[in-house]
Amino acid sequence: MARTRTTTDKDAAPRLRLRLNTIxxxxxxxxxxxxxxxAGLREVGDVSRLANVLALLGRLIEGSELERRLQVLEEQTHAPIH
Structure with a gap:
């Protein structure tokens, strides 16, 4: 079972609050x-792994945006004409 982090965890890293909602x-x-x-501040392997996760997240955002746009177009197409 996964362990949940509590406020009493002294060694827990602070939670990052990065805005990753858009491309x-x-x-x-x-x-x-x-x-x-x-700059050598982060291991290249770590950069690569994190960049891959960001690339996946970017594709999810693109797909979600495309789905939203398609839904709007479909609603406009099926809307009654006045």
Whole structure:
């Protein structure tokens, strides 16, 4: 069973509050990771793994946005004409 984090966990890392709701948010975070890797502040393997997760998140955002747009178009197409 997974352990849940409590406020009494002394060694727990602080929770990051990154806005990753849009492609621009994901792009900015990926660029930040790249700069950290390039500067030697983060292991290249870690940068690669995190960038892959961000790429997946970006594709999910794109798919969700496309689905939303398609739904709007379908609703407009099936709307009664006055």
């Amino acid at each position: 621009d948010d994901v792009k900015a975070e990926m660029a930040r990771l790249y700069r950290e890797g390039k």
